[in-house]
Structures are given as structure tokens and as C-alpha cells.
Amino acid sequence: MSEDALWPRAASLLEQAGAGHCDLGLFGVLASETSLSATGANATPAEIRVALARYSTYSSTQDKDLRELSFADYGDSETPDSPDGEIMTMDLAKKVSDNSRLSIALGGDNSITYAVMRGVFGDDLPSAGLITFDAHHDLRDGVSNGSPVRRLVEAGLPGTSIVQIGINDFSNSPQYASRAKELGIHVISRATLRNRTADSVMDETLSKLQDKKLHVDIDMDVCDRSFVPACPAAAPGGISADELRQFAFLVGKAKQVRSVDITEIDALADSADGRTIRLGALTILEIAGGFAARS
Numbered sequence: 202m203s204e205d206a207l208w209p210r211a212a213s214l215l216e217q218a219g220a221g222h223c224d225l226g227l228f229g230v231l232a233s234e235t236s237l238s239a240t241g242a243n244a245t246p247a248e249i250r251v252a253l254a255r256y257s258t259y260s261s262t263q264d265k266d267l268r269e270l271s272f273a274d275y276g277d278s279e280t281p282d283s284p285d286g287e288i289m290t291m292d293l294a295k296k297v298s299d300n301s302r303l304s305i306a307l308g309g310d311n312s313i314t315y316a317v318m319r320g321v322f323g324d325d326l327p328s329a330g331l332i333t334f335d336a337h338h339d340l341r342d343g344v345s346n347g348s349p350v351r352r353l354v355e356a357g358l359p360g361t362s363i364v365q366i367g368i369n370d371f372s373n374s375p376q377y378a379s380r381a382k383e384l385g386i387h388v389i390s391r392a393t394l395r396n397r398t399a400d401s402v403m404d405e406t407l408s409k410l411q412d413k414k415l416h417v418d419i420d421m422d423v424c425d426r427s428f429v430p431a432c433p434a435a436a437p438g439g440i441s442a443d444e445l446r447q448f449a450f451l452v453g454k455a456k457q458v459r460s461v462d463i464t465e466i467d468a469l470a471d472s473a474d475g476r477t478i479r480l481g482a483l484t485i486l487e488i489a490g491g492f493a494a495r496s
Contacts, residue, residue: 453491
């Protein structure tokens with residue numbers, strides 16, 4: 202890539218984590234082995250970091266340069282796909298959360314949501330809240346990328362403190378939909394989103410969870426498959442890349458949000474133009490842009 206001193210690349214925002222406190226702390230979780238479909242999602246955090254170089258640090262909409270924020274890269278949880286690996290992920294998530302105002306975890310498959318949220322909130326999990334952007338409920342039995350929400354509920358997170366945005370038709374079963382209802386999970390379906398603005402959806406969500414500190418799970422398969430060909434479970438008819446970027450900005454802007462994860466991109470299965478990885482990188486930047494807009 203050519204270099205221009207007057208066009209700073211977003212990759213320059215990431216620095217090795219030091220002893221000081223930062224605005225945004227980033228770390229990777231290389232989970233893939235318990236995925237319900239074969240995936241190379243463990244390769245994704247490194248690719249997203251590289252893709253940040255394709256974008257600048259400047260939001261023209263906000264007239265804001267993200268270099269005004271402090272970032273730190275805490276590296277990766279490299280072997281997270283085991284009970285011991287989950288403990289190491291929890292420890293890393295806690296470290297990042299303790300040293301940043303907002304932490305962002307890069308998956309890896311969606312199984313990471315369990316360990317990341319447990320690490321960030323610890324004993325405060327029962328008083329926390331969870332927002333998922335996902336086509337799926339993730340309430341399956343067992344341990345996989347289809348079970349993190351169920352596991353969090355079993356660990357003490359109340360179902361009534363969960364909002365699921367983007368649940369799509371023909372991506373779930375009646376049994377798991379019933380489980381969501383029984384747990385008191387608030388669902389805003391993909392069909393509902395067609396007639397709503399991102400702002401109104403987030404206003405509803407944050408109002409419902411207004412007394413909670415929040416973790417947000419952004420499973421990229423909430424998007425239409427044409428935008429995220431590297432997401433194994435993405436279906437035609439999900440939300441657009443632009444809608445996802447709007448939601449990511451609003452997530453970053455919400456003061457209640459303490460941590461975010463971005464999951465389910467298989468870097469080894471992306472299109473030739475790298476569109477899924479690029480959208481993952483832009484999701485980070487939109488979150489950061491929203492954070493910069495916090496009042």
C-alpha cells in the first residue's frame with residue numbers, strides 16, 4: 202500500500218498494551234474447534250487487524266479523528282477451545298476490561314461470547330445485560346458456537362436481561378424459540394427491523410436494559426450473505442452492511458456498553474475482495490466512532 206502522511210491508516214491506532222489505562226482495548230480469541238460447522242475463524246483476528254490499514258482514522262460524518270482516542274492491542278487468547286482455554290480467555294477479558302473503558306474481542310466463532318462476558322463481569326453477571334445481533338438464538342445444548350447464550354443463563358445471567366436483535370426466519374427451531382420465550386428473552390426479529398430505524402431499535406433495547414452494564418455480541422451472520430460470504434451460517438435476507446455499521450456506531454455510543462465481541466467470520470472462506478473481513482474492520486471503527494461521540 203502507498204503511504205501518505207496526510208492520510209493516517211486505522212491500523213496505526215493499535216499499539217502494544219502498556220501499563221496505562223486506555224479508551225478501547227482490543228484482543229483476539231482464536232476459537233474454532235467447537236463450531237457446529239467447520240471454520241477457520243481462528244485466523245480472523247489477525248486478518249482484521251491487517252484490514253484496518255485499508256481505512257483511515259477519520260469519520261467525516263462526525264468530523265472526528267479516532268486518533269483522539271487511546272487504543273491498546275492485548276494480543277490473543279490462542280487456545281480457547283477447552284475448559285482451561287476458556288479460563289485463560291476469561292482472565293484476558295478481565296485484564297482488558299480492567300484497563301480500558303470499552304473492550305472489543307475479535308473472534309473466533311461465537312462460542313467466545315460466554316468466556317468474554319464471564320471474564321468482563323465476573324460475579325456481577327446476574328446484574329449485567331446482554332445484547333446479541335445474531336440470526337440465531339444460540340440456546341443450543343452442549344458447548345459450541347450455538348450455545349453461549351444458554352451457558353450464560355445457566356451461569357446466572359437472567360433471561361429477562363437479554364435482548365436479541367436480528368433473529369431470522371428459518372435459522373432457528375420451534376424448540377429454541379420456545380426456550381427463548383420461557384427464559385423471558387426479548388426478541389426483535391429480522392422481519393421487524395425492515396420497518397424500524399436503527400436508532401429506534403437501540404432506544405427500545407437500551408430502555409429495556411437501562412439499569413444494566415452491557416455486553417454486546419455482534420455475530421456477523423446477522424447480515425445478508427452477500428455482504429458476509431465468510432460467515433458459514435449467514436443466510437440471504439439478513440441485514441445490510443450499512444445497517445450493521447449503524448448499529449455498531451450506536452453500540453459504541455451507548456454508555457451502558459462495557460464490552461463487545463465480533464464473531465463468526467471465517468477468514469479462510471472470504472471472497473476474493475475480502476468483503477467480510479473488511480466489514481469486520483469497519484465494525485471496529487464504527488464502534489470506536491460511537492465511543493468518541495459519548496457525551
